[in-house]
Amino acid sequence: MQVMKHLFKSRGIDISGYSESFMMRAIKKRVGRTCAPDNPSYLKMLIRSEEETNELLGALSINVTEFFRDKGAFESFEKEAIRPLLESKVQTGALLRIWSAGCATGQETYTIAMCLAEEMRRLEPGKRPLASVLGTDISELALAKAESGIYPREEVKGIPEKLLNLYFVRKGHAYEAASSLTKYVRFARENLLEKPGSKFFDAIVCRNVLIYFSRKMHEVVVQNLYESLRKDGYLMLGRTETLMGAPRSAYEVVDLENRILRKL
Numbered sequence: 570m571q572v573m574k575h576l577f578k579s580r581g582i583d584i585s586g587y588s589e590s591f592m593m594r595a596i597k598k599r600v601g602r603t604c605a606p607d608n609p610s611y612l613k614m615l616i617r618s619e620e621e622t623n624e625l626l627g628a629l630s631i632n633v634t635e636f637f638r639d640k641g642a643f644e645s646f647e648k649e650a651i652r653p654l655l656e657s658k659v660q661t662g663a664l665l666r667i668w669s670a671g672c673a674t675g676q677e678t679y680t681i682a683m684c685l686a687e688e689m690r691r692l693e694p695g696k697r698p699l700a701s702v703l704g705t706d707i708s709e710l711a712l713a714k715a716e717s718g719i720y721p722r723e724e725v726k727g728i729p730e731k732l733l734n735l736y737f738v739r740k741g742h743a744y745e746a747a748s749s750l751t752k753y754v755r756f757a758r759e760n761l762l763e764k765p766g767s768k769f770f771d772a773i774v775c776r777n778v779l780i781y782f783s784r785k786m787h788e789v790v791v792q793n794l795y796e797s798l799r800k801d802g803y804l805m806l807g808r809t810e811t812l813m814g815a816p817r818s819a820y821e822v823v824d825l826e827n828r829i830l831r832k833l
């Protein structure tokens with residue numbers, strides 16, 4: 570199908586595993602919204618427009634995310650990765666850099682920032698190293714919401730109350746990330762299929778992104794993530810994801826269930 574080919578060619582996203590009726594419903598919704606007179610006209614518009622490609626990916630639920638998605642995974646990431654990294658930065662005085670790759674609308678990036686802020690609180694104020702969490706995604710639309718830092722009440726359900734009170738400010742029916750959180754966070758557009766703009770990250774969180782790629786594209790992303798990570802840096806994937814194409818000697822397992830690895 571042409572739409573599938575376009576998503577594959579332009580984004581490396583393989584939706585051949587999606588059910589046809591689900592795909593057709595999403596396409597029909599976009600045809601309606603864009604007022605395209607028929608499917609061939611919609612296809613032409615889709616191929617020309619990056620924005621419409623993002624809208625269609627949104628309709629296919631490819632941007633789905635939540636705060637503390639798999640809570641245990643972030644508990645483990647905080648303890649097994651952030652804590653030792655911060656301890657080593659206290660010694661060296663260097664900046665701690667974490668990358669949330671494929672962050673969608675930012676919930677994952679702010680979740681990491683909350684884990685980081687909590688670990689910072691364990692340190693004496695004068696000893697806290699500088700730290701940053703970079704959230705990147707290919708979708709400008711998703712990034713615009715991430716940058717706003719504003720989420721409706723239904724979307725902050727996954728945040729433990731204590732953290733919600735500490736790191737968000739209530740604004741009517743919504744919650745806005747407070748400066749105690751946004752001071753760590755930055756967003757940028759990046760295509761994971763291209764050579765990374767930034768390297769030497771101490772930790773990379775890339776969850777529920779690899780599942781959308783074809784085998785070949787998956788391997789390209791795995792290589793790019795490897796090149797972006799420092800030696801001894803941590804990589805966390807989604808709970809059902811595996812690294813295809815990486816040699817066994819590239820990483821050691823830190824937490825198998827939560828897919829936390831360490832670069833050798």
Ligand SMILES: C[S@@+](CC[C@H](N)C(=O)[O-])C[C@H]1O[C@@H](n2cnc3c(N)ncnc32)[C@H](O)[C@@H]1O
Binds near residue numbers: 580626634672706775
């Ligand atoms: C299901 S969301 C995952 C969000 C978050 N990581 C999580 O686990 O909740 C997948 C994200 O990957 C992004 N994505 C897909 N292809 C990409 C690419 N080539 N480069 C960067 N991001 C991509 C999508 O735009 C989407 O926001």
